[in-house]
Amino acid sequence: MNDFWIILIGVLVAATCGLLGSYLILRRMAMVGDAIAHAVLPGIVIAFMISESRDSIPMLLGAAAVGLLTTFLIETLHRRGMLQIDASIGLTYTSLFALGVILASAFAGDVDLDLDCILYGEIALAPLYTLDIGGVDMGPRAVWIVGGALILVLSFIFLGYKELYITTFDPAYAAIIGVSVSLWHYLLMGAVSLTTVAAFESVGAILVVAFLIAPPAAAYLLTDNFKHMLLLTVLLGSLAVVGGYYLAAWLDASIAGAMALCMGLVFCAAFGLYRRRLHIASKSLTDQQLAARG
Amino acid sequence: MNVAVDNPALEIHDLTISYNRRPVLWDVDLTIPEGAIVGVIGPNGAGKTTLIKAVMGLVPAGSGYVQIYGRPLDEVRERISYVPQRESVDWDFPASARDVVLMGRYGKLGLFRRPRRADRDKADECLHRVGIEHLGDRQISQLSGGQQQRVFLARALAQDADFYIMDEPFTGVDAATEAAIVEILRGMRARGRTILAVHHDLQSALDYFDWVVLLNMRLVASGPADKVFTAELLQKTYGGKLTLLSKVGNLLQKEEFPTRET
Ligand SMILES: Nc1ncnc2c1ncn2[C@@H]1O[C@H](COP(=O)(O)OP(=O)(O)OP(=O)(O)O)[C@@H](O)[C@H]1O
Ligand SMILES: [Mg+2]
Numbered sequence: 003m004n005d006f007w008i009i010l011i012g013v014l015v016a017a018t019c020g021l022l023g024s025y026l027i028l029r030r031m032a033m034v035g036d037a038i039a040h041a042v043l044p045g046i047v048i049a050f051m052i053s054e055s056r057d058s059i060p061m062l063l064g065a066a067a068v069g070l071l072t073t074f075l076i077e078t079l080h081r082r083g084m085l086q087i088d089a090s091i092g093l094t095y096t097s098l099f100a101l102g103v104i105l106a107s108a109f110a111g112d113v114d115l116d117l118d119c120i121l122y123g124e125i126a127l128a129p130l131y132t133l134d135i136g137g138v139d140m141g142p143r144a145v146w147i148v149g150g151a152l153i154l155v156l157s158f159i160f161l162g163y164k165e166l167y168i169t170t171f172d173p174a175y176a177a178i179i180g181v182s183v184s185l186w187h188y189l190l191m192g193a194v195s196l197t198t199v200a201a202f203e204s205v206g207a208i209l210v211v212a213f214l215i216a217p218p219a220a221a222y223l224l225t226d227n228f229k230h231m232l233l234l235t236v237l238l239g240s241l242a243v244v245g246g247y248y249l250a251a252w253l254d255a256s257i258a259g260a261m262a263l264c265m266g267l268v269f270c271a272a273f274g275l276y277r278r279r280l281h282i283a284s285k286s287l288t289d290q291q292l293a294a295r296g
Numbered sequence: 297m298n299v300a301v302d303n304p305a306l307e308i309h310d311l312t313i314s315y316n317r318r319p320v321l322w323d324v325d326l327t328i329p330e331g332a333i334v335g336v337i338g339p340n341g342a343g344k345t346t347l348i349k350a351v352m353g354l355v356p357a358g359s360g361y362v363q364i365y366g367r368p369l370d371e372v373r374e375r376i377s378y379v380p381q382r383e384s385v386d387w388d389f390p391a392s393a394r395d396v397v398l399m400g401r402y403g404k405l406g407l408f409r410r411p412r413r414a415d416r417d418k419a420d421e422c423l424h425r426v427g428i429e430h431l432g433d434r435q436i437s438q439l440s441g442g443q444q445q446r447v448f449l450a451r452a453l454a455q456d457a458d459f460y461i462m463d464e465p466f467t468g469v470d471a472a473t474e475a476a477i478v479e480i481l482r483g484m485r486a487r488g489r490t491i492l493a494v495h496h497d498l499q500s501a502l503d504y505f506d507w508v509v510l511l512n513m514r515l516v517a518s519g520p521a522d523k524v525f526t527a528e529l530l531q532k533t534y535g536g537k538l539t540l541l542s543k544v545g546n547l548l549q550k551e552e553f554p555t556r557e558t
Contacts, residue, residue, distance in 0.1 A: 028389060164402050164410070172385045172399070178352050178378045179403035179455070226435035228390040 007129035007142050009247050012261055014148040015201045016239030018155050019213035020221075022194050024228075024235050027218045028170050033088065034076065035214045037095035038191065039198045039207050041072040043102025046120060046199065046207075051109055062147075062199050069195020070188060072098060123206030123258045144204045151200035158193055159232070162186065167228065205258040213239065216265035220272035242268045297529065298326060299519035303366070305330040305459055305490040306351065311360035313343070313350050319358065319513075320346050326518040328507060330365075331488045333481055335495045335505035335521070339534055342512045344494045345381075348461050351492070352378060364459055374403060377457035379448045381464055387437045393447045394419050394432040400454030422450040427476060442473035449477060453484075460484065462493040466500075478504055501525070 026035045042065035049064030072094055079090035106120065133140040140146065159166065165186050168176045173183045194214070201210050221234035245268075246261030253260065304327035313321040321343040328334050336344045349355045351362050353369045364372045377400070400422070401415040411419075423429045426446040431439060439447065445465060452460055466474050481491050481504075495501055501508065501521070508524045510516035510533040517524045517533075 028386075030386075161408055164405065165407070168399050168402055171389050171391060171396070172380065174354060174380055174384060175378055175399070175451075177354060178373070178376060180373045181402070222390065226390050226437075227392070228395070231390050 004129050011144045011204050012243035013240045016243050017236045018152040018197050020217040020235035020239040023214035024218040032215050033091050036211045037091045038069045039210045041095045041098035042068050047105040065199035066195045073191040125204045125257045128204045147200050151197050209258045209262045212262035212265045216269045220269040223272045223276035238268050297517045297519050301327045301329040307363045309360050312358040314358045322514045324515045332506040333491045334507040336509045338511035375458040377452040377455040377460050379452045379462040397450045400451040422453040426450045442469040460491045464494050
């Protein structure tokens, strides 16, 4: 049964992160996803200190707030401060992350919060923390939290499909026809922050980045159709989760780590296929040219 | 020279635009008639792109205002369309030509509503009008530069707007595509649409435009093309760039200007 829960949680995380990551990749904002995943740490710690529990609602809100703050700081430093975008990202998230590390280590004695757990997650233990409503066991809490995030992200993409698509492809044109580019930017970043927090308990804040970036990057290589890219992202992410789980069981290694490694392998496989496709395409082109000449 | 018209499609009033407190457009004041193809002409860095961005509200006005059909931009957004410079987007984006053209319908659809059959038909019709109906399913990176420019034009057509703003629509396209685009613009004019296009080539400008705006950080001239295209005003616009000016001089002589009204 544990196997099932762990794989289910992994698949939910991979799907949620991958869907959002698809937009990040196309917006050339993979680094911003990385930044948010790190920068939510102080939000998590502060929310934890205030609420003195691992209760997820304050944590989700705290971290989402810090995620939006991160986005805002990056934008402001870049626009107003004339900083290069990569410098502005690097400056913002390392500072916030450092703040989180200091908070977590300074108050680690007072509260039951394990930095390692935040950074690397404990997906193996996730099935043990069950949700209890009126004495009824509702299954692992993480399933509810990440499942909730997935439903939120799915409805976000479903309802805002056009707006997300057009602000990603051509923001200037979107603005002309009256679609607010910054509103959708912040909504997307808010969703990334929420997802990061929802996922950090199971896979850890750092590995969230692998889930955000590797599956969509692989899917991007395999298709030219955006809807197919979203679907493929979910499929490839799930594949890596299942593969990672059994790899970890076989090697007796970190499950989240093995899953992230499998994400990398999936990407390599996609890259191989992509090169092959390029090769075939250029070959059929030269064939055509030869035929045309001959 | 600054020719004023009544009931203008576009009125720019005392507009000054600055980037980081450095003004790049000073006191631009002009009107543009409805149903004309208008060229915005000036050297690199003259502020042409800035001017059309200001018209579309993409850069804030330091002072002055812009009105389209006598109304502020926000009240007439539905009636305005934009054909950006081709380099302004990532053509490796996972989208087909039809997907991009469909974006022209998004404004009319509004929030939450998905494109329907009628919108798809409209997109196909516009692909047909620009002559690439057979390329609708093609991924946009697999289109030639000229075909990409046509996709942008088709997207603007799909919007069914009245006022079209274009940034260098003829840059990087071959003569055949250029002629095809000009034909489409003339068809639009025949239906009363107004087109404002940034343009670089002086040779063809006289032929393409009814109205010309000469710009070099300040407004040099705005008026009917044949009145504005004088050696003196061009000299003022391109001031100092001698090689270019002598070329323009040759051009004006060769064409025995103004013999256009035939
Ligand atoms: N985002 C920006 N920030 C600061 N300065 C800018 C910005 N965009 C343009 N400028 C400056 O404003 C001036 C006008 O630029 P603009 O792009 O409007 O010129 P242009 O007439 O379109 O030139 P080109 O023919 O090269 O396209 C230039 O001096 C340019 O350096
Ligand atoms: Mg320009």
